[in-house]
Amino acid sequence: MIKVGIVGGTGYTGVELLRILAVHPEISVSCITSRSEAGMPVADMYPNLRGHYDLAFSEPDVAVLGACDLVFFATPHGVAMRMVPELMSAGVRVVDLSADFRLKDLDVWANWYGMAHESPEWAEKAVYGLPEVVRDEIRAAQLVANPGCYPTAVQLGFLPLLEQGLVDPARLIADAKSGASGAGRQGKIGMLHGEVGESFKAYGASGHRHLPEIRQGLSGASGGDVGVTFVPHLIPMIRGIEATLYAELKNPADFDRLQALFEERFADEPFVDVMPFGSHPETRSVRGANQCRMALHRQEQSNIVIVSSVIDNLVKGAAGQAVQNMNIMFGLKETMGLEAPALLP
Amino acid sequence: MIKVGIVGGTGYTGVELLRILAVHPEISVSCITSRSEAGMPVADMYPNLRGHYDLAFSEPDVAVLGACDLVFFATPHGVAMRMVPELMSAGVRVVDLSADFRLKDLDVWANWYGMAHESPEWAEKAVYGLPEVVRDEIRAAQLVANPGCYPTAVQLGFLPLLEQGLVDPARLIADAKSGASGAGRQGKIGMLHGEVGESFKAYGASGHRHLPEIRQGLSGASGGDVGVTFVPHLIPMIRGIEATLYAELKNPADFDRLQALFEERFADEPFVDVMPFGSHPETRSVRGANQCRMALHRQEQSNIVIVSSVIDNLVKGAAGQAVQNMNIMFGLKETMGLEAPALLP
Amino acid sequence: MIKVGIVGGTGYTGVELLRILAVHPEISVSCITSRSEAGMPVADMYPNLRGHYDLAFSEPDVAVLGACDLVFFATPHGVAMRMVPELMSAGVRVVDLSADFRLKDLDVWANWYGMAHESPEWAEKAVYGLPEVVRDEIRAAQLVANPGCYPTAVQLGFLPLLEQGLVDPARLIADAKSGASGAGRQGKIGMLHGEVGESFKAYGASGHRHLPEIRQGLSGASGGDVGVTFVPHLIPMIRGIEATLYAELKNPADFDRLQALFEERFADEPFVDVMPFGSHPETRSVRGANQCRMALHRQEQSNIVIVSSVIDNLVKGAAGQAVQNMNIMFGLKETMGLEAPALLP
Amino acid sequence: MIKVGIVGGTGYTGVELLRILAVHPEISVSCITSRSEAGMPVADMYPNLRGHYDLAFSEPDVAVLGACDLVFFATPHGVAMRMVPELMSAGVRVVDLSADFRLKDLDVWANWYGMAHESPEWAEKAVYGLPEVVRDEIRAAQLVANPGCYPTAVQLGFLPLLEQGLVDPARLIADAKSGASGAGRQGKIGMLHGEVGESFKAYGASGHRHLPEIRQGLSGASGGDVGVTFVPHLIPMIRGIEATLYAELKNPADFDRLQALFEERFADEPFVDVMPFGSHPETRSVRGANQCRMALHRQEQSNIVIVSSVIDNLVKGAAGQAVQNMNIMFGLKETMGLEAPALLP
Structure with missing residues (x-):
């Protein structure tokens, strides 16, 4: 089982990751962080997950995250760029669902996001994870910037x-x-x-x-x-x-x-x-x-x-594509956990 | 009071005309037709009109419509072009909310609406009623083609x-x-x-x-x-x-x-x-x-x-613009009956 | 014209009051207050009112409100009970759309609203304004507690x-x-x-x-x-x-x-x-x-x-009933400004 | 693999059965019938199923249905009661999502559904399939009446x-x-x-x-x-x-x-x-x-x-409960194919 951590799990991309990963056969979610909701069981906030997870939100802790095989960031911009370098050093792989590592021109990034980028090194190394364009690079990447919706x-x-x-x-x-x-x-x-x-x-x-x-x-x-x-x-x-x-x-x-x-x-x-x-x-x-x-x-x-x-x-535009990227990165079948048809009507 | 008839009153533009005209101080709705619902009180179909109208839907009858000052057509395409010539002869003014008289090129019309046009004479004479463009022509028109939404x-x-x-x-x-x-x-x-x-x-x-x-x-x-x-x-x-x-x-x-x-x-x-x-x-x-x-x-x-x-x-895109056109045609204040602010939220 | 003030105009009952009063023929809205939005034109917050009001939100000012014939409170609970006594002394009539004066048993009120009532005198004198029950008392009232939805x-x-x-x-x-x-x-x-x-x-x-x-x-x-x-x-x-x-x-x-x-x-x-x-x-x-x-x-x-x-x-459950109460209080036709049919569909 | 047929597949319960069964590991859908849409690929009507099914709707054919292990009826009332006896004779098991076999008192049934019941024998034998009440009877049943929503x-x-x-x-x-x-x-x-x-x-x-x-x-x-x-x-x-x-x-x-x-x-x-x-x-x-x-x-x-x-x-109130009943009838894990968390938001 691949050990997964999620940073910033209270938002819609966080719960969507949990929904998808709940039926992924090769994944175990070992921690999900939230500063504001630390201690609250995820199933209390998201009752659709009752019976699927025993986890509670925890304070983000690099030691715990560092023990994961892969960490998803489902945070507002500005968070991942500060935490990623340390995780990279710990050898953890990361799929960042935020905007922190999507743009290669950091002046443009700074201009649109209103702050200076704090991890230019990893911004350069990050692979912009649109599998239909750069599947092979994703396979080898340590840091994938998950595309915007x-x-x-x-x-x-x-x-x-x-x-x-x-x-x-x-x-x-x-x-x-x-x-x-x-x-x-x-x-x-x-x-x-x-x-x-x-x-x-x-x-x-x-x-x-x-x-x-x-x-x-x-x-x-x-x-x-x-x-x-x-x-x-x-x-x-x-x-x-x-x-x-x-x-x-x-x-x-x-x-x-x-x-x-x-x-x-x-x-x-x-x-x-x-x-x-x-x-x-x-x-x-x-x-x-x-x-x-x-x-x-x-x-x-x-x-x-x-x-x-x-x-x-929330799926191909966020959490689903993130899991697709994870599957590619870990050599799993690309569709694993992503096979269910859409809910219609 | 201006006597108004409505042909085809069971659709959304029909009920919207009734809603607007219910508070128009210079208008009296004297008939509203529907082949399928003849005999049914309009307030039974549209309970928002309970207390506002005693009218029932009636079979379309040119004699009755011919006694109106103005007739609105709120019908599917193909209806107005057959009834309008007789109303024109009777001196009635018409605002047609359907597509019958909007296009000047009748080959194009026939192509898009799947039938030959049956009133080329009035298609030529009709004024395309966008007041912001041709207000003066509307004022003098006997037949106004109300623009599409x-x-x-x-x-x-x-x-x-x-x-x-x-x-x-x-x-x-x-x-x-x-x-x-x-x-x-x-x-x-x-x-x-x-x-x-x-x-x-x-x-x-x-x-x-x-x-x-x-x-x-x-x-x-x-x-x-x-x-x-x-x-x-x-x-x-x-x-x-x-x-x-x-x-x-x-x-x-x-x-x-x-x-x-x-x-x-x-x-x-x-x-x-x-x-x-x-x-x-x-x-x-x-x-x-x-x-x-x-x-x-x-x-x-x-x-x-x-x-x-x-x-x-349904308003500036249909019934409201039709009433605006009517106001112009009859020399009323253009905003009469159309003063209320939008419903927000 | 009756001079009306509105305290707490940024919420949904506030904008609904403005929407209704915009077409009321006997009313002039002379002030609308909001602490948080003072200075902002109401039509900037509520674009449906563009062209209907030139007013901007102002800081609540008892002197200004005291010059009104009637003041509506469209505030959270706890505000009206503090401001009403002074307005009563100034001879202003009030329709309070909040819960402050609805309950006669102030222990019950305190229990449900989590604070002590600060105007027991006016809580006793206030008329619970359900016109279908106590129309005559409303007519004579200086303070009407508008019922909840x-x-x-x-x-x-x-x-x-x-x-x-x-x-x-x-x-x-x-x-x-x-x-x-x-x-x-x-x-x-x-x-x-x-x-x-x-x-x-x-x-x-x-x-x-x-x-x-x-x-x-x-x-x-x-x-x-x-x-x-x-x-x-x-x-x-x-x-x-x-x-x-x-x-x-x-x-x-x-x-x-x-x-x-x-x-x-x-x-x-x-x-x-x-x-x-x-x-x-x-x-x-x-x-x-x-x-x-x-x-x-x-x-x-x-x-x-x-x-x-x-x-x-927002209407019979709030702003509309408040205007109905106002009409009764001022001897106007009870339906004045409230004649338009519902918006359907 | 259990061979499943669906009668009446164009409605919402039909497409919901297909959605659920698409990820059920022990099921193969071998036919899905629709009189009105015979010949149309199901994925043309329901694009969420593109890539999941190659099936087209077919005319209902008892010979084909008789070769299934289980048939779901997702039809209006009055259809199943006419087709079920023949399927019963053929030894097929049936879960009827319609109302035909839910009521034991057939006078009451006739009164509410406006027709005489045509299969009293199977109405008596049918098990009303609320697993939380009669799980054991469902296990042994040939005909299960799936409860209403x-x-x-x-x-x-x-x-x-x-x-x-x-x-x-x-x-x-x-x-x-x-x-x-x-x-x-x-x-x-x-x-x-x-x-x-x-x-x-x-x-x-x-x-x-x-x-x-x-x-x-x-x-x-x-x-x-x-x-x-x-x-x-x-x-x-x-x-x-x-x-x-x-x-x-x-x-x-x-x-x-x-x-x-x-x-x-x-x-x-x-x-x-x-x-x-x-x-x-x-x-x-x-x-x-x-x-x-x-x-x-x-x-x-x-x-x-x-x-x-x-x-x-559509799920616990129809297609999901039907699959749950099927799982019970065939000795499968009761939750098979039904494990995914709800879609929230």
Whole structure:
């Protein structure tokens, strides 16, 4: 059994890790930390876990974490970068679900996250863990930066187009929408049911922290700078991201081979499902599942490629992808613990 | 008192007309028709109207409708085009909330609506009733084609940009999202709560009936053909449309004057509210109200203008705009019966 | 014009008061206070009010409030009892939407609200403002304690049964359900969309602050002590309360006259609607409206009277009833400003 | 591998069976029937199952079903009673998720379901499959009538009280609330998102088909007739039932031992969780899981026992309990395929 620790377990990604790991046959969760809730049994905070875990939240303790094979960070930004170096020295492997190690340009990081980065060394060494792009590097990594939720949905949908150089990289638009769990589990007035329910809005339209992460990833796929406009929106639901992507085809004749291109690109990917041309993926078709489903569209008289891409922000957009990365890192079957279909309806 | 008839009153736009007209001081609703529910009191179907109306649904009868000053059609497409000519001859004025008279190119209409148009004469004479564009023509019109819900939100947001020729008219993108009431009140499995709730998806991404209507309106504003990509989405809520619009500024320096331009363009419009630059309009801020609120955004290093525009699809996107048109047609105060603030939360 | 002040305007009852008063023809809101948001325009916090109010929140100032004809308190408990005495001395009339003056037994009050009452004199003089019971006293009152949301729905439904002594007063059960806006607008984790959405639960099942208020009101109607079990539940929606009430008929033969009894009891009440026997009132039929709708049911082989009673917790359960009380106090038409039908769908 | 057939697979219980069985290690689904959708791949209708099943819906064919080890009926009432006798003759075992074999009194059945029962012989032999009551009979049964959703939540909560004779059996009240998936997946206007969303109501308050089933089960537990009032309500969410149960304790002193009694009664039950006294079970704590969670409450000065009981109507209230019954019938571990924690949030 692989011994796993979780730092920052009271948020939605924390409980989602516990939910997934509860049925993972090769994992034993040996500690889960929370400064604010130390001592409280996890099943008291999350009654869906009653009968599954006897653990209580504990104060984060590097000695205890250092005895784990792998530690997940499910913390706000700024925490992992301070604790990771010591764990690295102890030989522990880490999957960081926070944003601390996602950006390679630390000036950009500092600018968006409002603090200086405290572990430039590991920021450089960290592997940005999108398995569909860098599976082999993940296998060997000691530190994996788990991608953000929006960046996962957006990158996967644009990837085949950019890798093949079929679209104008300067004119990418990603109109993305997320359920409320993406904002985490803090008592913010703006995230109350009375504020979020029965309403829809854009937010961060003038700039969102996931924009530089998306830009970095797409530039990598494109082999050069990209111009991408990214607008997130808040959906009155709990789980799910849909990203509608727009790109301008350099040669309209390429439309005919796009579907085949996408299907080939992801043919061996267990967690990316290219649906038939003209399909409309629903977020519920991936609820609770580590899946990205996508479909292509074209409107008459248009050379705009439209891609609709959906994930569950807490699974393929966070905890599920983290477990996928862990499976890769430890040589387990990549789908282990991640086989269950989505919960629909 | 102006005598009003409503044809097709059992759907959501029908009940919304009744809700609004219940407090309109100059209107008396003298008949409301429904083939399927003839004889049923409207307050039995819509208990929110108990105490407000003694009317029952009746069979549509041109003699009765012909005695009205104005008739609203809240019918599926294909109904109004058959009944309108006779009402026109009887001197009745009509606001048609259906799609029958919105498009000027009847080949396009036939193509999207799957039938030949049966009243080409009145399709030509009909005024497309977006008051912010053609108020004077509405005043004099006998037949007003009330705009669609998406087209209202999209056109209002793009108007200032296109009228001033500031953006590339060939590269317009409208990513629009609507609550479920936009699909009407028919027993379709796809619109069940169990299907719509807690899920989000694009639909009609390869082509939607509102696309030609949007294209017609934007071409008018632009003074020439436009290239517009329009993707609608279904939000798990009841009322509200948010459209996020993307356009490429010809001259990035123009960014500095966009806010003032929008404010001036709509300064005298009682039902268009330009919020401060960088705001995020919420659909709930217009729920139940005949308002369009919009705001502008810019992302760093980008010459894409982003406009977020929200309306209540049943009000400014249907029944409210119809009453606004009626007020204009009869020389009433344009805001009469439409003064109440939105219901928030 | 009647000059109105509102203390504590940032919560949901505050904005609801503003929404209703925006179309009230005899009212001018002259000040609205908030310690935390002093200086912020109300329309910045509540964009549905843009164009309706130029007011900004101000620090509470007894001098300013003392110049009003009427002051609404939309504050947490414990605030009104401290400020009311001074306003009373200044001759201002007050409708307190908080719980401060609802209970006559101040030991009970202290027990449930966790503090000693600081204005026993005015607690005694205050009129518990359920117009359907004590309209004449409200007319003459200087201080009205506006009833709680649950107590309004529960009392109205039980009233005719208890006033006529038809049911066993020792065996009353009120199973009540409320939307999330009833919990107010504070940043509590338990009220996040991610916690409330797509879930349902009882809360306060072992005892809730509205229980003594219900007991007091029902005892008054019954002319003696009552035994009532009250369990509130949280519905994943924003507005609306449904209370299903169970009472044991002393004489089953009385079933035949219950419908007539209820209809007569509320025949002259503008805001209570007794629906036909066997109807199922929906909360949406009163959304945004100052209405209580109710209906009676009987199951075969049973002498249990079932009453289903619905209100909008923010309207007939709070701000609407407060305006109704104000109308009565100032000799206005009781329905003034409260005529609009509910928002459905 | 046990070969399983499903009759009537297009509804919500059908897809839920498929979701659960997809990860069941001992089961192979060999056919799934649908008259209306014959030929359509199940994964086209339910995209969450893409990659999990290659099956298409087929016409129901007794020869094919007769080759299965077990057949689930997920059909409307009236179907199973016609097909079951032939399957019984073929030696197939059946779990019927419909209401056909739940009631022992066929006059009562005929009265509530509006048709004569066509298989009295098997109605008598069928085992009413509530494992917590008749596990041994289920083990040996050829035909199991899977309990209804409401009856499961209500019976489990009342069981310990009635079995021990602690409460007045003539005065039971069950106020139950369900998400919309309980109404199935048919295109009924009343179940549209626009009708169900943001609203709450009682329904069937004068009598519901689950009432006689509840009465039969509780009478069995009580050892004599019971008087039970049962009112169902519709919650604006998809999955979940909460039942708040009220019973009058014969001897108030018994309150002290109720918690222990409940805990002992269900100590060996893998799918019933008695939470600490005074807890408030949330439906989300069992979403997607085959669990019933319950808690006890008492209000001061009261001898009413309050039990709050929650299940997922599609799992412990339908497909999950059906799989649990199947596991018992085939001597598998009772929890096999049912181990995953609920999806929260």
